[in-house]
Amino acid sequence: MSKDVYVLMEQRDGELAKVGVELIGEATKLAGDLGQQVVAVLLGSGIKDKAEKCIHYGANKVIIVDDPALAEYLTEPYADAVTAVIEKYQPEIFLFGASSIGRDLAPRVSARIHTGLTADCTGLDIDPETKLLRMTRPAFGGNIMATILCKDYRPQMATVRPGVMQALAKDKARTGEIEELKVEFKAPLVKIREVVKNEHKTVDITEAKYLVSGGRGIGSPEFFNELQKLADVLGGEISSSRANVDAGWIDKSRQVGQTGKTVRPDLYMACGISGAIQHVAGMEGSEYIIAINKNDTAPIFDLADIGIVGDVKVIIPKLTEAVAKAKAAKNAE
Numbered sequence: 357m358s359k360d361v362y363v364l365m366e367q368r369d370g371e372l373a374k375v376g377v378e379l380i381g382e383a384t385k386l387a388g389d390l391g392q393q394v395v396a397v398l399l400g401s402g403i404k405d406k407a408e409k410c411i412h413y414g415a416n417k418v419i420i421v422d423d424p425a426l427a428e429y430l431t432e433p434y435a436d437a438v439t440a441v442i443e444k445y446q447p448e449i450f451l452f453g454a455s456s457i458g459r460d461l462a463p464r465v466s467a468r469i470h471t472g473l474t475a476d477c478t479g480l481d482i483d484p485e486t487k488l489l490r491m492t493r494p495a496f497g498g499n500i501m502a503t504i505l506c507k508d509y510r511p512q513m514a515t516v517r518p519g520v521m522q523a524l525a526k527d528k529a530r531t532g533e534i535e536e537l538k539v540e541f542k543a544p545l546v547k548i549r550e551v552v553k554n555e556h557k558t559v560d561i562t563e564a565k566y567l568v569s570g571g572r573g574i575g576s577p578e579f580f581n582e583l584q585k586l587a588d589v590l591g592g593e594i595s596s597s598r599a600n601v602d603a604g605w606i607d608k609s610r611q612v613g614q615t616g617k618t619v620r621p622d623l624y625m626a627c628g629i630s631g632a633i634q635h636v637a638g639m640e641g642s643e644y645i646i647a648i649n650k651n652d653t654a655p656i657f658d659l660a661d662i663g664i665v666g667d668v669k670v671i672i673p674k675l676t677e678a679v680a681k682a683k684a685a686k687n688a689e
C-alpha cells in the first residue's frame with residue numbers, strides 16, 4: 357500500500373538546493389490533505405548533517421542514502437538510489453525539482469518504476485473525492501493549462517520548477533525521524549573524469565527582492581542601463597521578457613516566464629511588457645506588481661497592483677530620481 361509524499365532534496369557540494377525546500381512546503385499541504393507524512397530523500401556523500409535542516413523546513417522524516425558513489429551527480433547511481441527508495445517504501449507521491457538534475461533523473465526513475473511523470477508543473481493539489489494528485493502544467497505552447505492524473509500507477513510523480521512553490525519558514529524546534537538506507541550500486545557505465553566549473557557568474561533573479569523587468573517596449577538594449585539604475589537604487593536586479601532575450605539584448609538567465617525563470621519578488625516592475633500568458637506564468641506570484649505600458653488595454657494591467665499608462669523612457673528616469681531622493685531623505689533622518 358503506497359503512502360506519504362516524498363521529495364528529492366537536491367544538493368550540490370553539500371548545499372541543499374532551494375527547490376527541494378520549496379517542494380517540502382508544497383508537500384506539507386498535499387500530505388495534510390491526504391492525512392499522510394512528508395518524507396525528504398537526501399542523496400550524496402558526507403551529507404548526513406543536512407538531514408536536520410530538511411526537518412526544520414517541514415519534513416516529518418528523512419531517508420538518507422550516503423555513499424561515495426553519489427559524491428557527484430551521475431544519472432545511473434542516483435536513479436539506482438531513488439529506485440531503491442521507491443521499491444522499499446512505496447511512496448504515494450514523489451516530487452522532484454525541474455532543475456537540470458531533476459529533469460534528468462525523474463524520467464529515468466519513472467521508466468524504471470513504470471509509472472507516469474508530469475514535467476514542469478505549475479500547480480499541484482489533491483482531488484477531494486478521489487484523493488488523486490492533480491498535476492497542472494501549461495500545454496500547447498502555454499495556451500491552455502492541462503490537469504493530469506496518474507490513476508493506475510504509483511508513485512504519482514511530478515517535477516516542479518524552482519520558484520513556483522513556497523517554502524515554509526525554518527523552524528529549528530521541528531523534530532522528525534531520520535533513517536539511512538544502504539543501496540547496492542551497479543558499476544556505472546559512465547565515469548566522471550573531470551568537473552569543470554563554469555566561472556561565468558550568472559545572477560539568480562529568483563533570489564532578488566526587487567525586479568525591474570524590461571519588455572520589447574523599452575525600445576533598445578541600451579535602455580536596460582536605465583532599468584539597471586532603478587534596480588540599483590531599489591537594491592534589486594533587472595530581468596526581461598523573452599522578446600528581448602530572443603533579440604540578443606540580454607542574457608537568457610534573466611528571462612522571466614514559462615521558458616525562463618519563475619520569480620516571486622516583493623516587487624515586480626513590468627516595463628513595456630504586454631503581459632503574454634507565457635510571461636505571466638513566471639511572475640504572477642510576485643507580492644506586488646507595478647506595470648508601465650503606453651497601451652492602457654495591455655493585459656499586464658489586469659494583474660498589476662498599480663498600472664502606469666505612459667512611456668517607459670519618460671517614467672523610468674523620473675522614478676529612479678524619486679526613489680533615490682526618498683532614500684537619501686530617509687538616510688538623513
Ligand SMILES: Cc1cc2nc3c(=O)[nH]c(=O)nc-3n(C[C@H](O)[C@H](O)[C@H](O)COP(=O)(O)OP(=O)(O)OC[C@H]3O[C@@H](n4cnc5c(N)ncnc54)[C@H](O)[C@@H]3O)c2cc1C
Nearest residue numbers: 571572573597598613614615616628630634635649650668
Ligand atoms: C512556447 C512559448 C514559450 C514562451 N515563453 C516565454 C517566456 O518564458 N517569457 C516571456 O516573456 N515570453 C515567452 N513567450 C513569448 C510571449 O508569448 C510573448 O511573445 C512575449 O512575452 C512578449 O514580450 P513583450 O511583452 O516584451 O513584448 P510585446 O508583446 O511586443 O509587448 C510590448 C509592450 O510594450 C508596450 N510599449 C511599447 N512601447 C512602449 C513605451 N515606450 N512605453 C511603455 N510601453 C511600451 C506595448 O504597448 C506592448 O504592450 C513564449 C512564447 C511561446 C510560444
